[in-house]
Amino acid sequence: MQTHNLIAGQWTAAADGATIDVTNPATDEVIASVPRGGRDETRYAIQAAHDALPAWRARPAHERGALLRTLASLMLRDADRLARLMTLEQGKPLAEARGEIAYAASFLEWAAEEARRVCGEMIPASTAAKRILVLRQPVGVAAIITPWNFPSAMITRKLGPALAAGCTVVIKPAESTPLSAIAIGQLSLEAGIPAGVVNIVTGTARQIGAEMCDNFLVRKLSFTGSTPVGRVLMQQASKHLLRLSLELGGHAPFIVFDDADLDLAAAAAITTKFRNAGQTCICANRFYVHASVHDAFVERLAAATERLIVGNGLGEGVNIGPLIDDKAIAKVEEHVADATDRGARLVCGGARVRVSGCADRFYRPTVLSGLAPEMKIAHEETFGPVAPVARFETEAEAIALANDSEYGLAAYFFTRDASRLIRVAEALDYGVIGANDAAPSTAQAPFGGLKHSGFGREGGHYVMDEYTEIKYISWGV
Numbered sequence: 001m002q003t004h005n006l007i008a009g010q011w012t013a014a015a016d017g018a019t020i021d022v023t024n025p026a027t028d029e030v031i032a033s034v035p036r037g038g039r040d041e042t043r044y045a046i047q048a049a050h051d052a053l054p055a056w057r058a059r060p061a062h063e064r065g066a067l068l069r070t071l072a073s074l075m076l077r078d079a080d081r082l083a084r085l086m087t088l089e090q091g092k093p094l095a096e097a098r099g100e101i102a103y104a105a106s107f108l109e110w111a112a113e114e115a116r117r118v119c120g121e122m123i124p125a126s127t128a129a130k131r132i133l134v135l136r137q138p139v140g141v142a143a144i145i146t147p148w149n150f151p152s153a154m155i156t157r158k159l160g161p162a163l164a165a166g167c168t169v170v171i172k173p174a175e176s177t178p179l180s181a182i183a184i185g186q187l188s189l190e191a192g193i194p195a196g197v198v199n200i201v202t203g204t205a206r207q208i209g210a211e212m213c214d215n216f217l218v219r220k221l222s223f224t225g226s227t228p229v230g231r232v233l234m235q236q237a238s239k240h241l242l243r244l245s246l247e248l249g250g251h252a253p254f255i256v257f258d259d260a261d262l263d264l265a266a267a268a269a270i271t272t273k274f275r276n277a278g279q280t281c282i283c284a285n286r287f288y289v290h291a292s293v294h295d296a297f298v299e300r301l302a303a304a305t306e307r308l309i310v311g312n313g314l315g316e317g318v319n320i321g322p323l324i325d326d327k328a329i330a331k332v333e334e335h336v337a338d339a340t341d342r343g344a345r346l347v348c349g350g351a352r353v354r355v356s357g358c359a360d361r362f363y364r365p366t367v368l369s370g371l372a373p374e375m376k377i378a379h380e381e382t383f384g385p386v387a388p389v390a391r392f393e394t395e396a397e398a399i400a401l402a403n404d405s406e407y408g409l410a411a412y413f414f415t416r417d418a419s420r421l422i423r424v425a426e427a428l429d430y431g432v433i434g435a436n437d438a439a440p441s442t443a444q445a446p447f448g449g450l451k452h453s454g455f456g457r458e459g460g461h462y463v464m465d466e467y468t469e470i471k472y473i474s475w476g477v
């Protein structure tokens, strides 16, 4: 297993040899160590990406696409190995890790096809003596910073379109999950993607991020992570007016109307709330249920929640793995304690679970009723397996409650009324809407947020805008 940084096609250590341990969150076992890179290593990687840029952008688009398709097929070939590696460093159940590898590969396949559809335009001029020709060209070197909750997919969602557009990249994965990133780097070389097109630097986030923003050779930064770090990067990016895509935090509402299919809604609630132990930016954070179906929904939700199996992600049949670290589980406890102190009722869960042979980092999936706006859990991302439920009386009230958030990433609602479906979807201030659907994210859709959830879209043909510049030629003939 490779554990070094990838710079100009070479596997390299940090200049001073410093390393960071990568630990298994389920057991605290050290599974590898990776370079503790900083400004210098990032500068070398940016230079390598810059040097590789002219040849890469000059490659015909269908060749770049073919290389991306090869990379996708290598990921699928190695799906079992990559999934196991992901579970070891991130903790999610193995079945979810396998699903993420397929999902990650789908972004590369999609981008491979989009590569050949980056088209310009000829616009009629106002005189017969001119033509106006619009070109779309790669922005140049793209910096990519990714989080730990989806260690592979958050990389390929950026890497695929960047390479398809003709950009070269420097990737900084999260400190806790560098191995999945390094494995993708290794496969990119095996796929035949030239040295320097994909570079990976692990290490001290603040230094790497600062160099990415200060270095004028970087022309694009795509970040997925927390809103506070997004703000820091936006400030730093102002120096060179660096183009940004920011996919930040979320606080998704989940509305169940009185005409909803309650079995469908309860099953969807389990999917969106408890996937990855609730550590996803689009997972439902707060449930609003019409008063007439509230008790029936909570009963179904609690029954399904109690059936979930908590354990080491490598274990057979496990649904909920560990939280990523001690801070994460402490935050979950704080949110549950704050909610119950302020009057919420514990329907099920509400405590840690000891898993034999494992670290004390597992939380029992939890349902709370009596959610109220003054509770922390109503506004702050919990990033854990807790489903707080409130009741509402009218559609207008549900929409107002749902929109009462600084975030605007994903929202879910369940109804069988087609008119209500479009009315509510239009009224929700969110970039991604799951209407009778708990899994809206897919390679062909334009994923992204509003308000403090950031800006820019990933997926679909829209993502190509993030990595291309528009230029026009006013052409006298």
Ligand code: ADP
Pocket: 145, 146, 147, 148, 149, 172, 173, 174, 175, 205, 206, 207, 208, 209, 210, 224, 225, 226, 227, 229, 230, 232, 233
């Ligand atoms: P999370 O809550 O998901 O850990 P973060 O925003 O802290 O979200 O982390 C997302 C990514 O941003 C990680 O790769 C992390 O190392 C990186 N990061 C954190 N702080 C900075 C920073 N100051 N500059 C650049 N990247 C950063």
